[in-house]
Amino acid sequence: MTEQRTPLVEMRNISISFGGIHAVDNASVDLYPGEVVALLGHNGAGKSTLIKILSGAYRRDEGEILINGEPADISNPRDAKKYGIETIYQTLAVADNVDAAANLYLGRELRTPWGTLDDVAMEAKAREVMGRLNPNFQRFKEPVKALSGGQRQSVAIARAILFNARILIMDEPTAALGPQETAQVGELIKQLKREGIGIFLISHDIHDVFDLADRVSVMKNGQVVGHARTEDVTKDEVLGMIIMGKVPAKATPGPGAMQMA
Ligand SMILES: Nc1ncnc2c1ncn2[C@@H]1O[C@H](COP(=O)(O)OP(=O)(O)OP(=O)(O)O)[C@@H](O)[C@H]1O
Numbered sequence: 001m002t003e004q005r006t007p008l009v010e011m012r013n014i015s016i017s018f019g020g021i022h023a024v025d026n027a028s029v030d031l032y033p034g035e036v037v038a039l040l041g042h043n044g045a046g047k048s049t050l051i052k053i054l055s056g057a058y059r060r061d062e063g064e065i066l067i068n069g070e071p072a073d074i075s076n077p078r079d080a081k082k083y084g085i086e087t088i089y090q091t092l093a094v095a096d097n098v099d100a101a102a103n104l105y106l107g108r109e110l111r112t113p114w115g116t117l118d119d120v121a122m123e124a125k126a127r128e129v130m131g132r133l134n135p136n137f138q139r140f141k142e143p144v145k146a147l148s149g150g151q152r153q154s155v156a157i158a159r160a161i162l163f164n165a166r167i168l169i170m171d172e173p174t175a176a177l178g179p180q181e182t183a184q185v186g187e188l189i190k191q192l193k194r195e196g197i198g199i200f201l202i203s204h205d206i207h208d209v210f211d212l213a214d215r216v217s218v219m220k221n222g223q224v225v226g227h228a229r230t231e232d233v234t235k236d237e238v239l240g241m242i243i244m245g246k247v248p249a250k251a252t253p254g255p256g257a258m259q260m261a
């Protein structure tokens with residue numbers, strides 16, 4: 001169904017080496033509007049490296065990136081933001097000592113015509129964006145360090161979408177959260193999907209992301225093992241892809257798929 005539309009992101013035949021190690025080797029992944037794609041694989045599989053190429057943190061050695069069907073020139077994080085790509089790292093980049101509104105506008109503060117900080121406008125916008133994402137959030141006057149992990153996560157996401165992110169990369173978003181907060185992040189992700197944002201969810205733990213994902217792409221030793229719709233495969237089958245590179249019948253194999261003898 002989604003296949004007739006133009007993908008938001010296509011990464012084609014991407015490779016990068018660090019001193020002879022193929023961290024990412026001929027990897028292709030794509031992402032459609034309103035879709036969640038889980039990028040799975042063991043520690044060191046190449047997930048973060050692949051996604052850092054999309055976010056402009058690393059420059060690829062080979063391959064191409066298309067955004068909305070057009071070749072994209074992404075050489076640094078600034079380029080990536082220009083294409084609407086925002087990343088939320090595992091170590092949440094929020095400033096603990098200031099409130100949600102200040103975090104949303106950190107480094108991009110709104111100012112009055114007199115050059116002073118426009119706190120009123122920033123708080124109003126913060127309430128609007130946070131209200132959309134997390135209607136229960138009321139703690140606008142408190143420093144972010146007083147918030148729960150899930151609330152902090154919503155501040156980080158609000159910051160990304162405030163600046164019109166169309167493509168959101170979340171690297172291990174729930175790794176540090178308890179069950180209730182993980183559920184809260186799940187709700188946030190559903191809201192972002194409804195707004196047509198595409199999300200790459202990176203995890204080494206399938207249980208964290210399987211229920212949230214529309215599709216999975218599995219990596220192993222820098223290569224893509226395969227892709228599958230979550231409705232077509234079981235968790236055990238995806239585990240087989242992660243551990244052995246074994247691709248089930250309803251999945252699409254990649255260059256890293258186990259070769260049948
Ligand atoms: N800057 C770098 N310099 C040298 N080697 C690197 C660099 N970044 C990643 N690597 C290597 O590339 C490979 C892939 O690492 P990467 O961090 O992408 O894995 P990952 O799938 O994100 O793993 P994890 O689940 O542990 O986060 C590893 O062998 C890693 O040691």
Ligand SMILES: [Mg+2]
Pocket residue numbers: 047048049
């Ligand atoms: Mg990683």
